Amino acid sequence: MKAVQFTAPGTEPVVVDIPQPEPGPGEVLLRMTAAGVCHSDIAVMDGIAAEMGMRLPLTLGHEGAGTVARLGDGVAGFEVGEPVAVYGPWGCGACAKCAEGRENYCLRAAELGIQPPGLGAPGAIAEYMIVDDVRHLVPLGDLDPVRTVPLTDAGLTPYHAIKRSLPKLVPGSTAVVLGVGGLGHVAVQMLRSLTAARVIALDVTEEKLELARRVGAHEVLLSDGEAAARIADLTGGRGAEAVFDFAGVQPTVDIAGRVAMVEGDITIVGIGGGVLPVGFGLVPYEASVTAPYWGTRGELIEVLDLARSGGVEVHVETFPLDEAPEAYRRLRAGTVNGRAVILPNG
Ligand code: NAD
Ligand code: ZN
Numbered sequence: 001m002k003a004v005q006f007t008a009p010g011t012e013p014v015v016v017d018i019p020q021p022e023p024g025p026g027e028v029l030l031r032m033t034a035a036g037v038c039h040s041d042i043a044v045m046d047g048i049a050a051e052m053g054m055r056l057p058l059t060l061g062h063e064g065a066g067t068v069a070r071l072g073d074g075v076a077g078f079e080v081g082e083p084v085a086v087y088g089p090w091g092c093g094a095c096a097k098c099a100e101g102r103e104n105y106c107l108r109a110a111e112l113g114i115q116p117p118g119l120g121a122p123g124a125i126a127e128y129m130i131v132d133d134v135r136h137l138v139p140l141g142d143l144d145p146v147r148t149v150p151l152t153d154a155g156l157t158p159y160h161a162i163k164r165s166l167p168k169l170v171p172g173s174t175a176v177v178l179g180v181g182g183l184g185h186v187a188v189q190m191l192r193s194l195t196a197a198r199v200i201a202l203d204v205t206e207e208k209l210e211l212a213r214r215v216g217a218h219e220v221l222l223s224d225g226e227a228a229a230r231i232a233d234l235t236g237g238r239g240a241e242a243v244f245d246f247a248g249v250q251p252t253v254d255i256a257g258r259v260a261m262v263e264g265d266i267t268i269v270g271i272g273g274g275v276l277p278v279g280f281g282l283v284p285y286e287a288s289v290t291a292p293y294w295g296t297r298g299e300l301i302e303v304l305d306l307a308r309s310g311g312v313e314v315h316v317e318t319f320p321l322d323e324a325p326e327a328y329r330r331l332r333a334g335t336v337n338g339r340a341v342i343l344p345n346g
């Protein structure tokens with residue numbers, strides 16, 4: 001089968017031919033319909049793979065949707081042909097966090113060597129993929145797999161982040177979204193459909209700001225040296241109840257620290273290496289700063305239900321599997337609007 005792999009540091013991903021995997025006991029083989037391209041893959045190729053000792057070659061893709069192709073021995077509860085999405089942050093299934101569906105914070109994943117697909121285990125940008133347990137499948141029903149697949153990360157991750165701040169996002173409040181890419185353009189929509197907050201979105205190009213406006217941002221701003229002062233003006237000097245940073249680079253983290261209000265929430269989702277010093281006088285009084293990872297199984301089910309009710313619609317640009325390397329080039333260049341989605345089976 002064809003798969004898109006990262007083979008060596010300093011190289012671009014390549015399309016390769018590898019044997020089609022067989023599902024072992026308890027596993028499920030999926031025929032992939034769609035797989036999303038996340039900026040984290042670029043960070044993986046630029047260094048995280050080496051830092052975390054991921055084995056190469058690595059089949060990329062941690063946002064996957066497909067149909068059940070074969071069930072391993074002992075698997076029940078899904079039928080061959082059933083359309084499903086993959087819950088990516090795989091855990092052990094048994095620890096206290098996993099028991100609550102919070103497999104993204106599994107207490108034993110590192111010790112047991114459990115890695116998410118595309119982030120250590122073979123990923124979703126391939127004609128077929130193995131899912132280690134039916135626990136990690138969510139039925140898609142009649143949702144369009146191509147428009148839905150990014151919700152498994154670009155939807156789930158912002159949803160988890162926003163949920164923490166919902167009590168603060170009352171009418172009259174402000175939410176700031178830094179970076180309106182794959183995750184950010186979904187975050188803007190979730191803030192609109194789940195809260196009454198005014199949403200201010202920032203990015204570095206007019207195209208991204210245009211998308212932000214289209215998906216519901218009340219105000220859009222170029223993310224430059226003036227941005228923090230403009231946000232202060234827009235909020236009457238108070239700042240924002242919640243700031244979500246979907247770039248996580250130094251310039252956005254700096255803005256996040258300056259535009260949050262007293263007792264505000266600062267959530268750094270992007271993994272761009274930006275650092276926000278926290279200490280008395282360095283962030284607004286009693287601001288809370290967090291850097292979350294992905295989301296829970298229960299939240300993924302909620303996100304898909306939000307999509308069913310029309311509360312979120314991912315803007316996708318599709319690529320055949322052979323053009324996945326070009327999708328990564330475009331993502332790196334910042335010219336993907338919304339989410340790039342690979343169609344592994346055409
Ligand atoms: P993306 O490339 O689609 O979007 C990033 C956006 O940030 C782009 O629109 C880009 O123009 C914008 N940007 C870059 N510099 C900026 C600046 N100085 N000011 C404002 N905007 C700026 O990437 P994505 O796939 O949406 O991922 C976003 C980030 O979140 C990445 O760092 C990714 O690795 C990370 N991520 C983290 C998690 C997690 O669990 N914490 C999950 C998924 C992705
Ligand atoms: Zn991701």
Ligand code: ZN
Pocket residue numbers: 091092093094095096097098099103105106107108109
């Ligand atoms: Zn666990």
